[in-house]
Amino acid sequence: MNNRADVALLCLTGFLRSFATGLMGVIFGVYLFRLGHNSAEIGILTAAGLAGMAAATAFIIWRGDGIGRKRAFIAFSLLSAVGGAGLALTANFSALLVLMFLGMVNAMGADRSAAYALEQAALPGLVSDRQRTWAFSWYHFVLDAGGAAGALAAGLPVLLSRSYGMTILAAYKAVFLGYAGLGVAAAIAYSLLSRRIETAKAAPSAQKLSPKSKQHVFRLAGLFAIDSFGGGFLTDAVVAYWFFRRFGASEAELGAIFFTVHVLNALSHLGAGWLAQKIGLLKTMVFTHLPSSVFLIAVPFAPNLTIAAALLLARESLVEMDVPTRQSYVAAVVQPHERTFAAGVTNLSRSGFWALGSAIAGALMQGVAFSAPLIAGGGLKIGYDLLLYQKFRHIKPPEERR
Numbered sequence: 338m339n340n341r342a343d344v345a346l347l348c349l350t351g352f353l354r355s356f357a358t359g360l361m362g363v364i365f366g367v368y369l370f371r372l373g374h375n376s377a378e379i380g381i382l383t384a385a386g387l388a389g390m391a392a393a394t395a396f397i398i399w400r401g402d403g404i405g406r407k408r409a410f411i412a413f414s415l416l417s418a419v420g421g422a423g424l425a426l427t428a429n430f431s432a433l434l435v436l437m438f439l440g441m442v443n444a445m446g447a448d449r450s451a452a453y454a455l456e457q458a459a460l461p462g463l464v465s466d467r468q469r470t471w472a473f474s475w476y477h478f479v480l481d482a483g484g485a486a487g488a489l490a491a492g493l494p495v496l497l498s499r500s501y502g503m504t505i506l507a508a509y510k511a512v513f514l515g516y517a518g519l520g521v522a523a524a525i526a527y528s529l530l531s532r533r534i535e536t537a538k539a540a541p542s543a544q545k546l547s548p549k550s551k552q553h554v555f556r557l558a559g560l561f562a563i564d565s566f567g568g569g570f571l572t573d574a575v576v577a578y579w580f581f582r583r584f585g586a587s588e589a590e591l592g593a594i595f596f597t598v599h600v601l602n603a604l605s606h607l608g609a610g611w612l613a614q615k616i617g618l619l620k621t622m623v624f625t626h627l628p629s630s631v632f633l634i635a636v637p638f639a640p641n642l643t644i645a646a647a648l649l650l651a652r653e654s655l656v657e658m659d660v661p662t663r664q665s666y667v668a669a670v671v672q673p674h675e676r677t678f679a680a681g682v683t684n685l686s687r688s689g690f691w692a693l694g695s696a697i698a699g700a701l702m703q704g705v706a707f708s709a710p711l712i713a714g715g716g717l718k719i720g721y722d723l724l725l726y727q728k729f730r731h732i733k734p735p736e737e738r739r
Contacts, residue, residue, distance in 0.1 A: 340463040343533050347456050348476055350410070350523045352483035355448045357417070357519045359487025360512070362446025362573025363595050364494065367581055367588060368509045372428045376578075380699020383574050385434050386420070386442035387692035393441055393451035394688050398681035406455050406534050406677075410527040413452045416440055418520030425513040445691065446488070446573020446595065447602075447657075448480055452523075454684035458677040459534040461668040466736050469668060470618065473661035474610030478603045481657070485599030488573075491592035536674055546678065550671040553732070554679045557667060558686040560725050565687040567717030569694015570701070570710035571633070573598075576649070583707065584642040594646050601650060602657040609658040617737050618666045622659040623726045627719060629656035634715035637708030669734030 369379045393416075397409055420440015427433060436442075443450060456476075464472045490512075497508035546554065573595060580586040580594070605625075613621045632652035639645035664680075671679045694714070701709040 340533060343531055344460065344463050344472065344476075346526055346530055347460060347534070348479040350414075350526045351448065351453070351456060351476060351480045353519050353523045353526065354414075354417075354450065354452060355480040355483030356487040356490070357421070357516050358443045358448045358450075359446060359484035359573075359595065359599055360490050360516060361442065361444050361487075362484075363488050363491035363577045363591050364509065364512070364588065365442070365444035366574040366578035367591070368424070368494075370578065370581075371506060371509070374430065375699075376703040377699045378430060379574070379578065380696055380702070382430075382433055382437050383444045383572055383699075384569075384692045384696035385437040386440070386444060387569070387572075387688055387695055389420075389438040389441040390443060390450050391685055391688035391692055392438075394454050394681055394685040397451050397455055398678060398685060406459055406536075407527060407530050409455060410452055410530070411524045413441070413450065414520045414524035414527060416520075417442070417450075417523075418517040421513050421515075421517030421520060425510040425517070444572055444574035444695075445568075446484065446576075446598075448484070449684065449688060449691065451684075454680045455677070457664050457668070457680040457684070458536070461665075461676060462536070462673060463533065466669070466734075469736075470613050470661060470665040471610045473665050474606045477606040477657070477661045481599045481603030481606065485596050485603060488595030488599050489592050491595065492589040495588050536677060546675060547672065550675050550679070553670045554667075554675075554682050556728060557670075558683050560721060560728065561663075561683050562686040562690045563724070564718055564721040565690040566694045567714040567721065568687075569691040569696075570698045570714035570717075572691070572695055572698070575695070575698050575702075575710060579702075579707070579711065580642070580645070584645065586642060590642075594649070597650055598653040601654040605654055605656075605658045606661050609660075609662050612658070613662050613665070618662045618669070618734055619726065619729055619732075621662045622666070623722045625655045625658040627722045629653075630715040630718040630722070633718075634712055637711050666734060669736075670732060 366379050369382060393413060417440055420436055420442040423436030423440060441450060460472055460476060461469050493512050494505060494508040497503055497511060498505045577591050577595065580591060609621055629652045632648050636645050636648045639648055667679050667683055668676055698710040
C-alpha cells in the first residue's frame with residue numbers, strides 16, 4: 338500500500354465520521370427537546386460529549402503513539418458506536434450523561450474528535466511540505482462533504498415516520514442505530530491502514546519538546562482555547578435548536594440549511610489552500626475569520642428565517658477557511674515527531690473549552706437571553722483573531738520562508 342492509499346483511507350474514515358457528526362449536529366438538540374429535556378440539560382449533554390472528546394484527546398497526547406495510531410483509531414470508532422446506541426436505548430438524563438461522555442458524541446456539527454487530531458498528526462507525514470496545506474484542504478473538503486450529507490440526512494426521522502407509520506421518537510432511535518453503524522464501518526476502514534501512518538519516533542513529553550516548539554504549541558493552544566470557548570456557544574446543535582425555537586424551522590428546513598452550511602465549508606477549504614499560497618497561512622486564518630464573526634453577531638437581529646439563514650450562510654462561507662491553514666501551520670512550526678503531541682495539545686485545548694462553552698450556552702439561553710450565545714461567541718472569536726495575528730505574524734512556516 339502506498340502513501341496515496343493511506344491518504345484515501347484517512348479521507349474515507351473522515352467522511353464517515355463527519356457524516357455522523359453533521360447528522361448529530363442538526364438532530365441532537367431537537368431530539369432531546371422532544372424527549373422533554375430543557376435548554377440547560379441539552380447544553381450539559383452536549384458538553385458531556387465534548388468532554389469525552391477532550392478526555393480522548395488527552396489520552397492520545399499521553400499514549401497515542403505508544404499504543405499505535407491505528408489501534409487508537411479503531412477504539413475511538415467503536416466507542417462512538419456505543420454513544421449512538423445509547424441515544425437509541427435510553428432517555429434517562431443521568432444515563433445519557435455517561436453515554437455521551439463515553440461515546441464522545443459530537444453535537445458541534447464539525448468534527449473535532451480525538452481521531453481527527455490523530456489524523457492531523459498522520460497526514461503531514463504522508464506528503465511533502467509543499468503539498469501539506471493542499472492535503473489538509475482536500476481532506477477537509479471531503480470531511481465537509483460528509484458533514485453536508487449528514488446534515489441533509491437530518492430529515493430522515495420525519496421521512497421514516499411518515500413512510501412507515503413510526504412514531505417520531507421511534508424514527509429518531511432508528512437513525513441513532515444507523516449512526517452507531519457508521520462507527521463500526523469506520524473501525525473496519527481504519528483496520529486497512531498501513532504502518533506508514535505510525536510515527537518513526539515516539540511523541541515527546543512536554544519536557545522533551547524543543548524549547549521553540551514548546552513555546553509555539555502552548556501559546557497557540559492558549560489562543561485556540563479562546564476561539565473554542567466562543568465556538569462552544571455555537572455548536573450546530575445549539576444553532577439548530579435556536580432556529581427551531583426562534584423561527585419554528587422544521588427538521589427538513591434545518592437539514593437543508595445545514596447541508597448548505599457544510600457545502601460552503603467544503604468549498605471554502607479549497608479556497609483556503611489557494612489563498613494561503615498567495616498571502617500566507619496566518620493571514621488566511623485571520624482575514625477570513627474576522628468578517629465571519631461579524632456576520633454571526635448579526636444573525637440574532639434578523640427579522641425572519643430567510644435573512645437569518647442568509648447571514649448564517651455568509652458566515653459559514655468564510656469561517657472554516659482557517660481550519661486547514663491552522664492545522665498546516667501547527668504541523669509546520671514543530672518537528673515531524675512532535676506532531677502528535679502538538680495536534681493533541683492544540684485539539685485538547687479546543688475540545689475542553691468547546692465543552693465548557695457548550696455547558697454555558699444552554700444556561701445563557703435560559704437565564705440571560707435566548708440569542709446570547711451567538712453574540713458572545715462571535716465577540717470572543719473576534720478577540721481571538723486579533724490576538725493570534727499580533728502574537729504570530731512574524732513566525733512563518735518553512736515553505737513561506739523559502
